[in-house]
């Protein structure tokens with residue numbers, strides 16, 4: 562039992578670091594670097610880089626304190642059997658899921674673009690969850706891993722705030738996990754969606770979770 566009181570919006574929250582997992586959502590080259598899926602959708606990918614430093618600091622503190630760290634990656638099988646046709650059909654045909662790009666086939670497992678960015682590469686033994694959807698629970702073994710470890714609180718960071726982070730927090734909230742979202746450890750291609758995405762989590766007494774900062778979490782990890 563390692564209790565900590567975390568400053569958060571709408572209220573401070575007491576967690577047990579021994580029953581907490583830090584989940585890093587989709588910090589992949591396909592979303593953060595030019596030539597990947599995010600760029601193919603017409604986004605300014607440079608905006609996502611701001612989350613890398615805060616997440617790296619959080620992971621350093623978590624690892625030094627033996628806190629469980631889990632990574633996710635969004636992507637599909639090379640034959641796209643797990644990619645819904647409506648997802649694949651979106652966007653420019655030359656740049657859609659499965660098309661060849663400068664980092665390999667877009668959003669396909671095993672391709673360079675599917676990798677997590679070098680600054681946040683998973684440490685040995687840290688689970689990496691490959692997910693076909695936006696939520697980290699959908700068609701993955703994440704929940705099984707968390708229940709087996711008796712995890713009750715999730716710190717969810719990564720990209721993008723209003724898409725995969727939000728979907729995962731909503732899924733986790735419905736499954737009974739307490740969620741904390743460090744806002745500076747998340748990023749979006751849209752500044753206003755990032756801001757409002759965080760507000761939506763904390764509104765109504767913390768309808769999906771609590772919004773905090775990486776510093777507020779790190780200061781409770783010696």
Ligand code: TIU
Nearest residue numbers: 587635720721724725726
């Ligand atoms: N497009 C967008 O904002 N996000 C995604 O497609 N996936 C994730 O958020 N990881």
